[in-house]
Structures are given as C-alpha cells and as structure tokens.
Amino acid sequence: MSTTQPRPAFGTVLADQMAIATYRDGRWGAHELRRTGAIDIHPAAHVLHYASECFEGFKAYRWADGSIHVFRMDKHIERMRQSARLLALPEPDADQLAAMVLTVIDRVRDQVPEPPGALYLRPLLFGTTENIGAASAPASEATLIVLASPVWDYFAGGAKPLRIYVEDEKHRTASHLGMVKTGGNYAAAMGPTLAARDRYRVDQVLFCPGGAVQETGAANFLLLREGHILTRGLDSTFLHGVTRDSLLTMARDMGFRTEERVFHIPEMLEWVQTGEAALSGTAAVLAGVGTLVYRDQEHRVGDGGIGPVTRRLRAALVAIQNGEAPDRYGWTRKV
Numbered sequence: 001m002s003t004t005q006p007r008p009a010f011g012t013v014l015a016d017q018m019a020i021a022t023y024r025d026g027r028w029g030a031h032e033l034r035r036t037g038a039i040d041i042h043p044a045a046h047v048l049h050y051a052s053e054c055f056e057g058f059k060a061y062r063w064a065d066g067s068i069h070v071f072r073m074d075k076h077i078e079r080m081r082q083s084a085r086l087l088a089l090p091e092p093d094a095d096q097l098a099a100m101v102l103t104v105i106d107r108v109r110d111q112v113p114e115p116p117g118a119l120y121l122r123p124l125l126f127g128t129t130e131n132i133g134a135a136s137a138p139a140s141e142a143t144l145i146v147l148a149s150p151v152w153d154y155f156a157g158g159a160k161p162l163r164i165y166v167e168d169e170k171h172r173t174a175s176h177l178g179m180v181k182t183g184g185n186y187a188a189a190m191g192p193t194l195a196a197r198d199r200y201r202v203d204q205v206l207f208c209p210g211g212a213v214q215e216t217g218a219a220n221f222l223l224l225r226e227g228h229i230l231t232r233g234l235d236s237t238f239l240h241g242v243t244r245d246s247l248l249t250m251a252r253d254m255g256f257r258t259e260e261r262v263f264h265i266p267e268m269l270e271w272v273q274t275g276e277a278a279l280s281g282t283a284a285v286l287a288g289v290g291t292l293v294y295r296d297q298e299h300r301v302g303d304g305g306i307g308p309v310t311r312r313l314r315a316a317l318v319a320i321q322n323g324e325a326p327d328r329y330g331w332t333r334k335v
C-alpha cells in the first residue's frame with residue numbers, strides 16, 4: 001500500500017486465519033486453526049456477565065529480505081499467564097500459546113504488511129462456564145483464541161505530537177488490577193477519555209489518581225531528557241509494558257540514567273518545561289507528547305514538538321524490530 005493512500009484504522013482488518021483452544025475438565029484441549037469468523041457463545045457464559053477475560057497485543061514484523069520476526073512473544077505470553085492467574089481464569093499453557101501464535105503467523109505470512117506496518121497478534125482468553133450466578137466463583141471452562149491483524153498507523157495523524165489530558169481524580173482501574181490486561185480496565189478508562197476528548201480535544205488521558213502519575217488508557221508514560229528517563233516503578237497499579245521495558249533496557253545501554261519511582265504532577269509539569277514526555281506501547285512504539293492539559297491550563301512540553309530523545313529512542317527500537325539493527329538482546333524470533 002503506498003504512503004499516499006489512506007490506511008485502514010488500527011484493528012479494523014483481520015487476517016483470515018485464527019487459532020482456538022478450549023479448557024474443560026481441568027485441561028486444555030488441542031488447538032485448531034480456523035477461518036477467522038464468528039464463534040458460538042452461550043448467553044450465560046461467565047465472561048458476558050462477570051468480565052472474566054484478558055488479552056495480549058504484540059507484533060510480528062516483515063524484514064527487508066521478506067522474513068517475518070515476532071517481537072518478545074515470550075514476555076507477552078508470560079504477561080498473559082499472569083493476567084489469567086490474577087483473574088482466576090484457567091492459565092494458558094505457554095508452549096501451546098506460543099505454538100498457536102507461530103502457526104497463525106505462518107499461515108497468514110503473506111498478510112504481514114511492510115514497515116511501518118506489522119502483523120498485530122491478539123491472544124484472547126475468556127470464561128465460558130454457563131452460570132449467571134457465578135459473580136464470585138471463577139470460570140472453570142474457557143476459550144483461548146489468537147487473532148491476527150495487519151496494522152499500519154495506530155495514532156491517526158502518525159507522528160504528530162499528542163495532546164494529553166491530566167486526570168487527577170478518576171482511576172483507570174482498581175489499584176490491584178492495573179497490571180492485568182483485562183477489558184474492564186479499558187471500560188473504566190472509556191468514560192473519562194471520551195469526556196476529556198469532548199471537552200479539551202485531547203488524544204488521550206493520563207491517569208494520575210491522587211496526583212501520582214500512572215499511565216494513559218492504552219500506553220505507559222515516560223519523561224525523557226538527554227541522558228535521563230523518569231517513569232513510574234513497577235507496581236500493581238499499571239500495565240507493565242514490554243515496550244517500556246525494551247526502551248529502558250536500550251536507554252541504559254546508551255548511557256542513560258533510568259529512574260523508576262512514583263512521581264507527582266508538579267514534578268512532571270516542571271520536567272516538561274525543558275524536557276520531553278512520551279507514551280510507550282506496542283501500538284504507539286514511543287509517541288511524543290506536545291501538550292499536557294491540566295485543570296483547564298495548557299502546558300507545552302518542550303517546544304511543543306516531538307523531542308530529540310524521543311525520536312532517537314524510538315528509531316533505535318524500530319530498527320531492531322525491523323531487522324535494520326542487530327538484536328543483541330534476543331528479542332526477535334524468526335517465524
């Protein structure tokens with residue numbers, strides 16, 4: 001697809017094959033490959049009432065020689081298993097889930113776009129036990145699906161600096177569930193995000209309940225300047241992003257000091273007078289923030305554009321993902 005043609009929105013196009021497995025009688029059955037399409041689900045299924053579900057999101061990239069490489073799949077599978085445990089869902093078997101992902105990628109390899117596009121992988125796990133009285137009983141039956149989606153740009157407008165609303169009251173999620181990638185967290189963020197978009201024309205909301213900076217609805221948040229990165233330290237309140245981990249690892253090797261700790265809105269507003277701010281995630285990679293809106297006031301981040309440290313780190317990570325720079329970390333796996 002040429003760069004001048006409009007690209008389908010992120011997640012709206014699905015590859016035509018998916019993998020599916022079911023859990024019953026205390027064990028996972030063999031997975032099968034199917035044409036992507038509707039599945040049967042009973043209206044009493046646990047997930048439809050009690051939101052017993054979690055998912056993952058990561059990418060496979062097409063390199064210049066045509067080969068396909070998946071990025072940090074094992075780390076995403078571990079996070080999915082942790083989400084399942086914390087939601088009392090049957091835990092996917094790591095080897096089986098990896099096999100499902102690799103089989104799907106292999107079967108749809110001709111549908112993997114060229115960079116800056118990629119194939120987005122979306123494992124999905126949900127409780128299927130038929131019981132509408134199981135509000136405090138876990139699902140004993142579940143379905144695991146791996147979907148794939150060719151993707152182009154996540155943020156419409158591409159490399160435009162983002163406008164972010166700083167929310168200091170509402171929570172993105174319950175504090176013990178922030179590290180779980182479950183639909184309910186996105187449902188909780190939806191109302192505040194729509195309201196802020198409507199009122200302040202922002203792209204995303206940065207959740208800072210009680211004034212402590214956490215993350216946005218679908219990405220981690222980093223403050224950057226030459227030689228120094230500040231981001232919240234890992235705790236249960238936010239999702240432990242694989243991109244965040246990759247960027248911090250690379251930055252340390254580039255000589256940066258990486259500080260992971262709790263910090264509050266006043267420190268952030270002071271930082272952005274001269275420093276940079278960015279969102280990190282599989283979809284966004286590292287997206288520069290140009291403006292923070294807090295209590296009806298606009299705070300320009302640096303000169304309002306995408307900063308040089310953000311650009312450099314983003315380019316370094318993208319180069320590994322696309323096979324343009326050596327992967328000294330063992331993050332990429334050929335499919």
Ligand SMILES: Cc1ncc(COP(=O)(O)O)c(C=O)c1O
Nearest residue numbers: 218219220239241242243281282
């Ligand atoms: C709430 C939230 N935080 C952070 C991230 C970033 O995580 P990762 O870098 O693993 O994609 C995501 C998803 O991508 C997310 O949904």
